[in-house]
Amino acid sequence: MTPQRPTSRAPTNNQETKREPGRSESAGLAPLRLRLDLRYDGGAFHGWATQPGLLTVQQSVEEALWRALSLPAPPALTVAGRTDAGVHARGQVAHVDVSAECWAAAAVSARRRLARLLPASVLVTAIGPAPAGFDARFSALWRRYSYRVCDEPALADPLRRHDTLWYFRTLDLDRMNEAATTCLGEHDFAAFCRGRPGATTIRELLRLDWSRVEPGVSVATVVADAFCHNMVRALTGALLSVGDGTRPPDWPSVVLAARQRDPAVRVAPAHALCLEEVGYPEPGEMAARAIATRRTRTAAG
Amino acid sequence: MTPQRPTSRAPTNNQETKREPGRSESAGLAPLRLRLDLRYDGGAFHGWATQPGLLTVQQSVEEALWRALSLPAPPALTVAGRTDAGVHARGQVAHVDVSAECWAAAAVSARRRLARLLPASVLVTAIGPAPAGFDARFSALWRRYSYRVCDEPALADPLRRHDTLWYFRTLDLDRMNEAATTCLGEHDFAAFCRGRPGATTIRELLRLDWSRVEPGVSVATVVADAFCHNMVRALTGALLSVGDGTRPPDWPSVVLAARQRDPAVRVAPAHALCLEEVGYPEPGEMAARAIATRRTRTAAG
Numbered sequence: 001m002t003p004q005r006p007t008s009r010a011p012t013n014n015q016e017t018k019r020e021p022g023r024s025e026s027a028g029l030a031p032l033r034l035r036l037d038l039r040y041d042g043g044a045f046h047g048w049a050t051q052p053g054l055l056t057v058q059q060s061v062e063e064a065l066w067r068a069l070s071l072p073a074p075p076a077l078t079v080a081g082r083t084d085a086g087v088h089a090r091g092q093v094a095h096v097d098v099s100a101e102c103w104a105a106a107a108v109s110a111r112r113r114l115a116r117l118l119p120a121s122v123l124v125t126a127i128g129p130a131p132a133g134f135d136a137r138f139s140a141l142w143r144r145y146s147y148r149v150c151d152e153p154a155l156a157d158p159l160r161r162h163d164t165l166w167y168f169r170t171l172d173l174d175r176m177n178e179a180a181t182t183c184l185g186e187h188d189f190a191a192f193c194r195g196r197p198g199a200t201t202i203r204e205l206l207r208l209d210w211s212r213v214e215p216g217v218s219v220a221t222v223v224a225d226a227f228c229h230n231m232v233r234a235l236t237g238a239l240l241s242v243g244d245g246t247r248p249p250d251w252p253s254v255v256l257a258a259r260q261r262d263p264a265v266r267v268a269p270a271h272a273l274c275l276e277e278v279g280y281p282e283p284g285e286m287a288a289r290a291i292a293t294r295r296t297r298t299a300a301g
Numbered sequence: 302m303t304p305q306r307p308t309s310r311a312p313t314n315n316q317e318t319k320r321e322p323g324r325s326e327s328a329g330l331a332p333l334r335l336r337l338d339l340r341y342d343g344g345a346f347h348g349w350a351t352q353p354g355l356l357t358v359q360q361s362v363e364e365a366l367w368r369a370l371s372l373p374a375p376p377a378l379t380v381a382g383r384t385d386a387g388v389h390a391r392g393q394v395a396h397v398d399v400s401a402e403c404w405a406a407a408a409v410s411a412r413r414r415l416a417r418l419l420p421a422s423v424l425v426t427a428i429g430p431a432p433a434g435f436d437a438r439f440s441a442l443w444r445r446y447s448y449r450v451c452d453e454p455a456l457a458d459p460l461r462r463h464d465t466l467w468y469f470r471t472l473d474l475d476r477m478n479e480a481a482t483t484c485l486g487e488h489d490f491a492a493f494c495r496g497r498p499g500a501t502t503i504r505e506l507l508r509l510d511w512s513r514v515e516p517g518v519s520v521a522t523v524v525a526d527a528f529c530h531n532m533v534r535a536l537t538g539a540l541l542s543v544g545d546g547t548r549p550p551d552w553p554s555v556v557l558a559a560r561q562r563d564p565a566v567r568v569a570p571a572h573a574l575c576l577e578e579v580g581y582p583e584p585g586e587m588a589a590r591a592i593a594t595r596r597t598r599t600a601a602g
Contacts, residue, residue, distance in 0.1 A: 041459040088460055115454070120462050125455040153416070154426040158342040159389055159575070161421050163460050274460070 030100040035130035036061070036077070038092040043162050043271060044121035047085040048092075057083070057122055061094070061114075064124075068113035069098055069106040080136045080278040081143050081227075086270030088163055091144070091277035095136040103129070133287020134280075138294055142206055142279040143227060147220040147236045148213075148272045151243075155216030164217065165272035171243035173210045173218060179242040180208040180220075182253035183235065190259045192235050193228035201228045208235065210243075236268040331401040336431035337362070337378070339393040344463050344572060345422035348386040349393075358384070358423055362395070362415075365425075369414035370399055370407040381437045381579040382444050382528075387571030389464055392445070392578035396437040404430070434588020435581075439595055443507055443580040444528060448521040448537045449514075449573045452544075456517025465518065466573035472544035474511045474519060480543040481509040481521075483554035484536065491560045493536050494529035502529045509536065511544075537569040 038061065046054040050062075058077055066074040080093040106113070107128075114124045133139070148164045150156045151171045157164070183205055190201040207223035220239070222232050238255060241247040255262045281289045339362065347355040351363075359378055367375040381394040407414070408429075415425045434440070449465045451457045452472045458465070484506055491502040508524035521540070523533050539556060542548040556563045582590045 037455075039457070039459050041462070090458060090460070111454070121459050123454075123457055123459055125457070153412070153424075154338075156340070156424055156426070157391060158340050158422050158424055159391070159464050161342070162463075 031097050032100040032103050033130045033134060034096050034098060034103065034127055035134060035136065036094045036096065036124055037126040038094060038122065038124055039090045040088060040092070040122040041162070042083055042086050042088040042274075044119065045085070047087070048079055048081075048083045057089075060118060060122060061124065062096075064114050064117040065096060065098075067117055068110055069102050071098060071102055078136050080140050081275045083275055084229075084270055087273045087275065088271075089275040092275055093136045093140070093278045093280075095130055095134060131283035131286050133290060134283075135286070135290040136278075138290035139280050139286045140226070140278050140293075141281055141289065142223050142225055143275065144207075144277040144279070145222045145227075145232045146274050146276050147222065147232065147268065148217065148274070149219070149240070150217050152216030163272060163274060165269055167240060167244075169244040171210075171218060171240070172245070173212065173243065175245075175249050176210050176239045176243040179239055179249040179252045180210070180235075182250065183208055183256055187256055188259050189228055189231055189256070191255045191257075191262050192231050192238070192265065193261065194230040195261060196229070199228075203228060203231065208239075210239070230267050232273060233268045233270065234265050236273075237266040240268060241266070332398050333401040333404050334431045334435060335397050335399060335404065335428055336435060336437065337395045337397065337425055338427040339395060339423065339425055340391050341389060341393070341423040342463070343384055343387050343389040343575075345420065346386070348388070349380055349382075349384045358390075361419060361423060362425065363397075365415050365418040366397060366399075368418055369411055370403050372399060372403055379437050381441050382576045384574075384576055385530075385571055388574045388576065389572075390576040393576055394437045394441070394579045394581075396431055396435060432584035432587050434591060436587070436591040437579075439591035440581050440587045441527070441579050441594075442582055442590065443524050443526055444576065445508075445578040445580070446523045446528070446533045447575050447577050448523065448533065448569065449518065449575070450520070450541070451518050453517030464573060464575060466570055468541060468545075470545040472511075472519060472541070473546070474513065474544065476546075476550050477511050477540045477544040480540055480550040480553045481511070481536075483551065484509055484557055488557055489560050490529055490532055490557070492556045492558075492563050493532050493539070493566065494562065495531040496562060497530070500529075504529060504532065506536075509540075511540070531568050533574060534569045534571065535566050537574075538567040541569060542567070 040057050045057045045060070048057045050056050050059045058079065062074045062077055065071065075096045075098060077094045077096050081089070083089055083092070110127050111124060114127070118124070149167050149171065150164050151167050151169060153168045156166050186202065186204040188202050193201045195201060204225045206225070207221055210218050210220045213219045220236055222235065235252070238247070238252040242249055242251060255265060280286065341358050346358045346361070349358045351357050351360045359380065363375045363378055366372065376397045376399060378395045378397050382390070384390055384393070411428050412425060415428070419425070450468050450472065451465050452468050452470060454469050457467050487503065487505040489503050494502045496502060505526045507526070508522055511519050511521050514520045521537055523536065536553070539548070539553040543550055543552060556566060581587065
């Protein structure tokens with residue numbers, strides 16, 4: 001099910017490798033892995049991943065954890081989906097390693113303290129000890145995103161303009177779903193990705209379909225084992241071109257088959273994209289899944 | 302059905318009386334009344350009504366109309382619901398009188414031009430000639446508002462924080478609906494209003510109930526012939542105190558019966574309130590309704 005990927009796709013978590021020395025927060029103490037569930041308004045941040053001088057979700061949450069759990073230093077979060085600038089999340093998952101002693105002292109009030117320390121644009125909805133072997137990134141089986149579009153000017157809602165694309169050409173959802181079906185399965189999605197040199201772009205697209213959720217508003221549901229950079233937004237952009245009649249329904253599959261980035265595919269704007277859910281195996285399967293993911297991602301190296 | 306109101310409640314539209322001379326845009330030309338349907342994010346404005354030095358919806362739309370319809374001066378809008386600062390609208394209705402010549406020249410592109418001239422926080426979803434006798438304020442039969450509350454911290458959505466009250470005490474909707482029922486009908490709502498000296502506070506509350514619209518989120522639907530200042534938010538505040546167990550279900554009716562502003566009633570925050578719809582009679586009944594409304598509002602003077 002999971003394709004082989006070359007070594008050059010970072011075998012370990014990027015965030016961890018960027019840490020300066022001495023940020024390990026559990027030296028000499030019993031380590032404990034915590035799972036965090038997060039929701040955030042991506043419009044308030046320059047994406048998930050820490051960047052010098054920019055406000056990011058990762059940095060905000062790490063600093064809040066540092067204070068809320070009285071850790072010796074800001075901890076290093078590992079995340080399931082490294083959302084780009086402007087992309088939202090209702091079901092982001094991260095893990096962090098702390099000392100069992102720190103957690104024991106802070107557990108009862110942790111979520112309440114985090115709520116006070118974080119801006120209203122980011123919420124830790126749950127925090128607690130993770131199942132054995134859990135890795136927010138490598139244990140994940142799939143990620144589910146949504147993309148929200150309004151195609152009817154009279155029904156556009158200014159209150160939802162922060163998470164909805166206003167695309168005022170009537171969309172034919174049947175055409176879009178016909179086109180979407182041709183992209184399902186395991187493929188090299190290079191045509192729909194902003195590539196990183198040497199990184200694999202093979203992914204398994206498990207679900208891609210559109211439905212009208214209210215008058216004038218349609219939502220795409222997109223599920224894959226993992227996504228390359230820009231993949232959901234490029235697929236969405238291609239399907240919008242099919243939906244408005246600019247391109248035929250077989251166009252996305254033709255683009256896909258070419259296996260190289262096609263400038264005719266417009267990357268849909270970030271603000272209508274939301275990470276809704278990350279799927280994990282049963283608690284007893286976490287370590288096995290993480291090992292399998294790491295192995296397939298390094299086997300071809 | 303409509304109660305008697307003293308003369309001191311402004312018998313004519315406030316906005317019109319505040320205009321400086323010379324802002325009539327149809328002098329000497331055939332007048333035409335246009336109906337506008339509007340949606341806006343109230344968080345971006347200091348309420349509907351024009352205030353010197355502050356950004357308001359009314360001023361923004363009047364200036365956009367001036368330019369979009371090439372009027373000789375900014376026109377004067379009359380609105381169905383004068384929303385307070387922070388209150389949103391998905392179904393606001395206004396009217397404006399222009400010359401038939403101006404409209405004939407601008408009709409085809411009016412909505413598109415308005416969309417370009419207005420910020421994304423306000424949308425004119427429809428504009429066109431109104432039925433004979435139409436008055437956005439006085440022809441209205443009822444106004445419907447919604448009030449959106451999340452009472453479950455783990456289900457709070459940062460993306461909806463701009464139009465949802467986070468009220469993290471579990472709400473008993475049955476208790477709230479029991480209490481709401483006791484407020485229905487025609488009453489003097491002075492207890493739930495920020496009074497204006499001499500202005501009547503008699504209103505007919507046609508509907509007030511709560512329902513769960515998604516996990517953790519409840520919405521109140523509030524309909525009345527018209528509302529006094531702060532009335533929906535004060536009623537909502539009282540019902541929240543019932544819903545969280547602070548007050549018994551008969552408390553709102555006890556407060557109501559006292560017929561004077563009760564400081565124990567907390568006015569719920571503005572940002573979760575939205576004007577959803579304004580009801581009008583059949584097209585042939587517009588003038589009769591406007592005359593009847595004006596008569597009942599001045600009869601007791």
